[in-house]
Amino acid sequence: MATNTLPDIHVNSRHRPLVLTACMLSMFMAAVEVTIVATAMPSIIAELGGFSLLGWVFAIYLLTQAITVPIYGRLADLYGCRKMFFIGTFLFLTGSVLCGFAPSLVWMIAFRALQGLGAGAITPVATTLIANIYGPHERAKAQGYLASVWGVSAIIGPLLGAFIVQHFHWSIVFWINLPIGVVAMIILARYLPAEETKKQHALDMAGTVLLSTAVAALLLALLQAETFGYYSLLLVGVAVLATLLLIRQERRAPEPLFPLTLWQNKVVVAGNIGGLVIGASMMGISAFLPTYVQGVLGGSPLQAGTTLALMSIGWPLASTLSGNLMQATSYRFTVMLGALLLVAGSLSLLMLTADSGLAWARCASFMIGAGMGLCNTTFLVSVQNSVEASVRGIATASTLFTRMLGSALGTAILGATLNLNLQHRLPTLSDPVQTLMDKPLRQQLSTGQLGHIIEQVSASLHWVFILAAAISIFALAAALLIPAGQRPVQSKK
Numbered sequence: 001m002a003t004n005t006l007p008d009i010h011v012n013s014r015h016r017p018l019v020l021t022a023c024m025l026s027m028f029m030a031a032v033e034v035t036i037v038a039t040a041m042p043s044i045i046a047e048l049g050g051f052s053l054l055g056w057v058f059a060i061y062l063l064t065q066a067i068t069v070p071i072y073g074r075l076a077d078l079y080g081c082r083k084m085f086f087i088g089t090f091l092f093l094t095g096s097v098l099c100g101f102a103p104s105l106v107w108m109i110a111f112r113a114l115q116g117l118g119a120g121a122i123t124p125v126a127t128t129l130i131a132n133i134y135g136p137h138e139r140a141k142a143q144g145y146l147a148s149v150w151g152v153s154a155i156i157g158p159l160l161g162a163f164i165v166q167h168f169h170w171s172i173v174f175w176i177n178l179p180i181g182v183v184a185m186i187i188l189a190r191y192l193p194a195e196e197t198k199k200q201h202a203l204d205m206a207g208t209v210l211l212s213t214a215v216a217a218l219l220l221a222l223l224q225a226e227t228f229g230y231y232s233l234l235l236v237g238v239a240v241l242a243t244l245l246l247i248r249q250e251r252r253a254p255e256p257l258f259p260l261t262l263w264q265n266k267v268v269v270a271g272n273i274g275g276l277v278i279g280a281s282m283m284g285i286s287a288f289l290p291t292y293v294q295g296v297l298g299g300s301p302l303q304a305g306t307t308l309a310l311m312s313i314g315w316p317l318a319s320t321l322s323g324n325l326m327q328a329t330s331y332r333f334t335v336m337l338g339a340l341l342l343v344a345g346s347l348s349l350l351m352l353t354a355d356s357g358l359a360w361a362r363c364a365s366f367m368i369g370a371g372m373g374l375c376n377t378t379f380l381v382s383v384q385n386s387v388e389a390s391v392r393g394i395a396t397a398s399t400l401f402t403r404m405l406g407s408a409l410g411t412a413i414l415g416a417t418l419n420l421n422l423q424h425r426l427p428t429l430s431d432p433v434q435t436l437m438d439k440p441l442r443q444q445l446s447t448g449q450l451g452h453i454i455e456q457v458s459a460s461l462h463w464v465f466i467l468a469a470a471i472s473i474f475a476l477a478a479a480l481l482i483p484a485g486q487r488p489v490q491s492k493k
Contacts, residue, residue, distance in 0.1 A: 011133045015191040019133060020142055022187035023126040024149050026089060029180045030122040031153035032160070033115070034058065036173050039161030043170040050105030059223045060109050061116040066404045067215045068120025071208055073128065073397020074257050077390060078203065080195035081129040086185060088121020093181045100171030124397035129192075131384040131392055136488045140381045141323030147377045148316030151369065155312045158305070207249045207257035214242035218405075222412040259391055262398070267331075270481035271383035271399045274335070277475045278372050278379075279406020281342060281468055283414060285311055285368050288464050289349070293361060295436035296354050296458045303358060310362050314369025315376075322377040331382040332482045338374025339475035341367050346469035350462060354454050375475055376403070382482060410471070414464050421460035432457055 011019055037057070045051050076084045095115030102108035127146060134142045164172045221228070221235035228235065250256040262268050290304035299307075318338070326334040345367030352361060380399055387395045426432045432453050435441050442450065 011192060016133055018187050018191050020130060020145065022184040023130055024146060025180050026085070026122050026184040027126050027146060027149045028153050029177050029184075030092065030119040031150050032157040033119065033177070034061070035154060035157030036161035036164075036176075039158050040165050040170045040173045043165045044108070045105070047170070048102065048105045048108065053105050053109060055224075055227075056109050057105070057112055061112045061119070062223070062404070062408075063216060063219050064113045064116030065119045066219055066401065066408075067212045068117055069124050069401045069404065070211060070258065070394060070397045072121040073124045073394040073401075075203065076125050076128055076393035076397075078255070081125050081132060081393065082188065082192055082194050084121050085125045085129065085188060088118045088125060089181050089185055090118070091115075092118025092122060093178055094118070096174045096177040096181075099174040124393065124400050127380065127400065128384075128393045128396045131396065132389065133192075136385045137327065139384060140326050140377070140488045141320075143381050143384075144319045144321070144323040144377050147319040147373065147380070151312040151314075151316035151319070151373070154315075155309050204249070204253045204255060204257040207246060207253055210242050210246040210249060211257060214239045214246060215405075217242065219408055222408040225412055225416075258394065258398070262387070262391060262395055265386055266481045266483065267382050267386040267486075268395055268398070270335075270478045271379040271395075272402045273478040273481070274375055274379040274475055275399045275402035276406040276409070277471060277478065278342075278376055279403040279408075280410030280413070281346065281368070281406075281472045281475075282372060283407055283410035283468075285345075285349070285365060285468070287411060288414065288418065288461060288468075289361060289365060291433060291437070292349075292352060292458070292461050293358065295433050296352075296454055296461065297356065297358065297361070299358060307358060307362050307365055310366040311369035311372075314366040314371075315373040318370040318373030319377045322374050323381075325374070326378050326381065327488050330485050330487045331378055332479055332484055332486070334378040335375050335382075335479035335482065336476065338371045338376075338378065339472070339479050340371070342371030342375065342472045342475055343469065345369075345371060346465065346472045349465040350469065352458075352462075352465075354458055371472075371475075379478070381488065382486070385488060386486075410468075414467060417467055418460055418464050421463050422457070425456040425460060426453065429453070 041054065041057065044057075045054060072084055072088060092115055095111050095113075095118060098111040099108060099115065102111055127143070130142050130146055131139055160176075161173055164170070164176070217235045218239035221232040221239065225232045246258070247260075250258050250260050286308065290308055293299040293304040293307050294301065318341075322334055322338075325337070345364045348360065348364035348367065352364075380396065383395050383399055384392055422429075422432055429435065435445070436453060436457060445453070
């Protein structure tokens with residue numbers, strides 16, 4: 001357990017809110033990117049063509065971001081957060097500018113890859129930076145504010161994207177990042193002192209290559225399973241082999257990319273399990289609750305969006321409150337409360353029926369969001385407070401990386417669960433969900449046909465919700481790994 005009770009980087013107390021604001025701006029920029037671009041994609045495809053490559057616009061961004069998150073986390077430990085923040089933000093903004101000038105979707109995908117390479121630095125480095133300028137007692141509240149950015153961006157992104165596409169050229173959805181990123185860089189250049197490098201460091205290149213190979217192979221297998229078919233199993237095999245070689249490499253590297261001593265810390269293990277669970281559970285509601293609202297309940301896209309937005313409202317509210325709660329009680333209590341909300345919200349989805357109103361779905365959405373907000377912030381703060389400053393970057397990045405990995409796993413597993421159920425229940429109907437969500441197709445069905453399809457799609461989605469609820473229970477198990485009674489310590493004056 002780390003014992004330091006003072007910040008590791010001294011920033012004038014008057015300037016710390018400015019640094020926090022800069023980090024929140026940068027994280028908003030990276031977090032909003034997926035949703036704002038998704039809204040603009042129909043306009044982009046209409047101009048550039050290449051519809052068959054549409055999935056890669058999102059997959060390549062997530063892939064390069066996920067690969068580089070742990071790498072930047074370790075680089076921040078070795079060379080300082082300030083330097084890595086500027087490098088990552090510069091790459092992200094360069095990719096953003098180039099995306100706006102993309103002459104074809106192929107070039108768009110290439111520039112999105114560059115964006116992802118920069119985004120991989122922004123979240124872990126900004127999160128580690130806040131941990132370094134605030135002492136453990138203040139860290140919980142600061143990280144709560146930082147975490148709330150994700151919920152806010154989930155609401156603002158689609159609305160902002162729709163406004164831009166309606167009134168301006170689609171390139172603005174990328175270029176809007178430029179003033180945000182430049183302001184964040186100017187603030188940090190002015191008010192954040194550079195960390196001193198006490199000795200020469202050498203990045204574990206072999207470990208970096210093996211980690212990149214393992215992550216790329218696994219995420220490609222998950223994100224492109226339908227495209228690759230059985231070749232996905234080969235990619236999983238490559239990921240397993242690269243992981244085994246990575247463990248071997250890290251045991252003998254003088255400055256390992258992933259110090260194996262981290263995994264002897266129960267709090268770090270709990271944080272990574274929690275990140276995996278949160279990521280997977282989040283997909284259970286983000287990807288499939290809107291489908292239930294529109295397909296089974298017959299709601300409009302606006303009703304589905306507002307239902308999901310309640311999760312995005314619950315997350316930042318709970319994240320902001322989590323700091324005071326973990327200080328008043330403990331890390332374990334706060335995570336347990338969040339996990340119970342997560343489980344309760346997931347189980348509430350099982351009560352949905354074709355005759356249910358939207359109120360029940362919205363209540364479940366809010367509970368799940370609040371549970372994720374409590375769990376995510378508390379896991380992150382407990383990990384940062386339990387390790388020494390020399391490995392805080394990679395410890396932080398690992399929890400963020402496992403959340404991203406959990407999202408990919410959740411999408412693949414829950415999506416496969418839905419597809420298998422639909423194939424079993426409606427073997428003669430090629431795309432029953434699309435049939436329900438497409439109004440002209442839905443109106444062509446007789447009352448009996450419509451009722452049968454709704455019943456079977458509802459039952460299939462319930463299996464998805466059952467599996468999501470089962471996954472969420474592991475958050476309770478992760479909470480029990482955190483030693484009882486631990487909480488943020490009061491900074492020494």
